Amino acid sequence: MFRIPLMPHYPLILVDASGYLFRAYHALPKLTNSRGEATGALLGVLNMLRKLIETHRPEYLGVIFDAGRRTFRNDLYPDYKAHRPPMPDDLREQIEPLQAVIRAMGLPLLVIPDVEADDVIGTLATQAAAAGIPTLISTGDKDMAQLVGEQVTLVNTMTDTLLDPAGVTAKFGVPPERIVDYLSLMGDTADNVPGVPGCGPKTAAKWIAEYGGLDGVIANAGAVKGKVGESLRAALGQLPLSRELTTIKCDVDLGLGPTDLKPTAPDIDTLRGWYERFESRRLLATLDDLAATWPSTTPAPATEPVPPIQTEYDLVLTQDVFETWMSRLQAAALFAIDTETTSLDTQRAELVGLSFAVTPGQAAYVPLAHVYPGAPDQLNRDAVLARLKPLLEDPDRAKVGQNLKYDLSVLARYGIALRGIAHDTMLESYVLDSTATRHDMDSLAKKYLDHDTVHFEDIAGKGARQITFDQIPIEPAGHYAAEDADVTLRLHRTLWPRLQAIPRMAEVYESIEMPLVPILARMEGTGVRIDSARLAHQSQDLGRRIAALEIEAYEQAGRPFNLGSPKQIGAIFFDELGLPVVTKTPKGAPSTSEEVLERLAAEGHALPAIILQHRTLSKLKSTYTDKLPQMVNPATGRVHTSYHQAVAATGRLSSSDPNLQNIPIRTEEGRLIRRAFIPEPGWRMLAADYSQIELRIMAHLSGDERLLAAFASGLDIHRATAAEILGLAPDEVTGEQRRSAKAINFGLIYGMSAFGLARQLGIARGAAQEYVDRYFARYPGVRDFMERTRIQAREDHYVETLFGRRLHLTDIAHSNQNRRAGAERTAINAPMQGTAADIIKRAMITVDDWIQTEQPPVRLIMQVHDELVFEVAEAAIDSASARIRESMESAAELAVPLVVDIGTGENWDEAH
Incomplete structure (x- = not known):
C-alpha cells in the first residue's frame, strides 16, 4: 500500500458511487442547506470525484450506482441483504441531485437494473484488462479485491490508499484470486451472506493457505478440529451458495464498453445552479477550472440545459x-x-x-x-x-x-x-x-x-x-x-x-416499440368497415330513449332542468330533494361528479340513476352512432383510427378519431355498436383475446403456489379464489360468491382497498375487510409481492415490467399521504398492466411478421387492450385461428400458461 501521488497513470477509472454515498453519509457531518435539504453525503461524493479527476486525469471514467436493492442474487437467495434497514429518507433525497450534478459534470453515469454496481464495475474492468487498459477502481468495498490483477488496481479515496495484487495479499492474507473463497468462508452479516460461524479473517486465510482454496477446505472439512470444525461441517451445504453470492458477475450485457465512457464537456451554468443550491463555496470556486478538465466538443448528455447550437x-x-x-x-x-x-x-x-x-x-x-x-x-x-x-x-x-x-x-x-x-x-x-x-x-x-x-x-x-x-x-x-x-x-x-x-430499457425500445411503428401504420391504413345504416337506426333508437329519460328526470325533479348542468343538478339534489352530500368540490360546493352519482344511485336514489343512464346513452350517440358514419373515408369506404404509442404511462396503446377502445362490451348498447363493425364480403371478423392476462402475470410475478396451481390446472380462477377464501369445494361456489371473488381478484391488483371493495359489492366494510384478509391468508405470495413492490418502489422511485419497461413514480415519497398511497397503488398495478401491454405488442409483431412474410388473406385491423381483431377470408379461418393463437400464446414465457380465446363472426360482436 502506498499514497496516491506515487500511482501510475490509469486511462480508465470506475467509481463505486453507491458505496461512497453510503460511506459519506455515515462518516461525514449531516449537513443541510438553508432550505433544510440534506447535502452532506452528496458533497462528500462530489469532493471525492473532483479530487479523483484532478489527480488522475483519466481518458475514460464511469460513475456507477446501484439500480435498487433487488438483483439476480435475490433470486438465488431471497434473504440476500434482507437484514439491511431501509435507506434513510435524508440519504435517499440526495441521490437524484447527486446524479444530476454528475451528468452535468459530463461524467458517464451508469445505473444498470438487476445487477449490483459491483457487477457493472467487474464487467467493465474485465473488458478493459482484456484490452490492455490499466484500470483504477475507486471503492471502499473489500469484495472488489477479487477484481485486482496486473491491469486492475483499487483505490480508497477516503484514505488515499491503493491495493495492487501484493497489497491485497498483504491486507487480507490471500491473493486476489482467493478473495471469493475468503469471503465465502467468513460470510457477510451486512449482506446476509451465510458463512461458517466462528470463522473470521485469520481463520479463513489460514484454511485457504493450508488447503489451497474453498474446494480444498470443503474436501478436508473432516480434518478441521474443534468447535469451528463442527461449524464448518454444518455449513458445507451452503458454502457453494455463499461463493455464488460473493462472486462478482463479470459478463453483464451493458450495451457499451470501457472506451464508451469518455467524459464530455461540463455544463457550467447547470453546475453553478446546483452548487449555489447546495451553498458550497468550495465547489463554486472550482467552476473556473472545470471546463478545462475535460476538453470536448460533444454536448454533455444531461437532462439540464445544453449550450445552443448555431444553425x-x-x-x-x-x-x-x-x-x-x-x-x-x-x-x-x-x-x-x-x-x-x-x-x-x-x-x-x-x-x-x-x-x-x-x-x-x-x-x-x-x-x-x-x-x-x-x-x-x-x-x-x-x-x-x-x-x-x-x-x-x-x-x-x-x-x-x-x-x-x-x-x-x-x-x-x-x-x-x-x-x-x-x-x-x-x-x-x-x-x-x-x-x-x-x-x-x-x-x-x-x-x-x-x-x-x-x-x-x-x-x-x-x-x-x-x-x-x-x-x-x-x-x-x-x-x-x-x-x-x-x-x-x-x-x-x-x-x-x-x-x-440502461440496456433493458433500450431492449424495450428496440425490440417492442420501434418494430411496432410500421405495424400500427398498416393497421391505420387498412381501417375497418362499418355498417352506417345499422348505426343510423341505432342513433334514432338512442335519441328516443334519451328523450324519454329527460321526461322521466323532470318528473323525478318536479320541474324541467338542464341534465348537463352541474349547478342545476346540485340545486335539485341537495336543496330541493335533500339528497345526502357525498363529497365537495375544491371550492366547497357539493359535488355532482360521476362518482357521486354512482354512489347515490347505488343507495337507491332514482334521479342520479336516470342522469347516469342519460349521460351514458348521450355519449354513445354523439361519439359513435352519430359520428362514425361521418368518419368513413370516401376513398376507402372504411373508418381509420389513429393509434398512439406515447400516451398511456404503462405502455398501453390508445386510439383516437375515433377511439375504438372505449366501446362498451358489457352493455347491450355497446354490443349493438360492435355489431356495426363488419368485414368485407367473403371475409369474417376474428377476435383473439388474452384470458385474464393480468391475473396470470400476477401469478408469475408473485410466485404464489395456490395461484400458480389454479392456472396450471386450467381452473376458473374466480371460482377457485372463492373456494379458497370461503373454504368451499369449487362446485359449491354460487354465482354471487364467484362475482365477489372476481371483484377481489381484479380489485386487489388495481390497489382497491377494503372500503372500495365494500362499495363495489354493496357490503359492509368489515365484511369486505374479512374477504381481503382471507384472500391474503390463502394467497400469501400475492401479499408478499405487493409489499416487496411497495418497498422497492419507495427505494427506486420506479417499477418495471417483466421486460424492463419502467414506470417512474414521482409521488412515491410525497409528503401528502393520499398522493403517496396513489403512487403505491400504481406501483402494484403498473408491472402487471405494463407487462400485459408488452406481451400483446410482442404478439402483434409476431403476427404481423407472419402476415407480411406469408401473405395469408388476413388483416390485423384493431387492437383493444388485451384483444386483437382481424379480418380473415372465410376459407382461411381455421388456419389463421391456429397461427394467431400460437403467436399470441408464445409471446411470453410465464410460470403459468397464456390462454387466448378466439371467436369469429359476421361482425365484431359475434366474434368476441
Missing part, C-alpha cells in the same frame, strides 16, 4: 441545391426526416414539403406544394419523390424522426414505402420516462435541449383563422420545417445514449 438552414428551390443535399443524405450514416402536410389525418393529408438534417444545426427544407398567391416556383413534387424513393426505401439507410408513423403513412400514399426506420425521438423519450413530460417535439426540445421551438401556431395562426401549411409563405415555413428536422436529430443524440446506458 444554418437551407431552403431548397433549385435542382443544384437539391442534388447537393441528395449527396449529403446518401453519405450520411443517419439522417433526420420530417414531412409537412395539409392535415393531421394521414388518409387525407397532402404532402407540401420535406425537411432533412444530417448534422446538428444544419438542415434543409424542400418545398413542393405551397400554393398561396405569389408563391415562388418550387421543384416538381413527383420528380423529387422519384429521386428520393430509392434512398427512402433503402433499409440500410438509417433514418430518425419524431413520430415517424405519421411520415411513413403520408409517404405510403405517394407510393414510397419508408424503410430503414432506425429511431423515433418520441418513442425514445417515452421509453426513457413515460411520465416525465409530454412527448411532442416542442415539449422534448424544451426539456432536453432547453430550446424553444417555433410552434405551428406561430406561423399558421390559431382557431378559425388558422391556415394550412400549403398557404404559409415559404420563408417562415422553411425555417419551421428545417428546425423540426434539426431538433429531431439533436434530440436523438441526447436521448439515445441515455437509453443505451
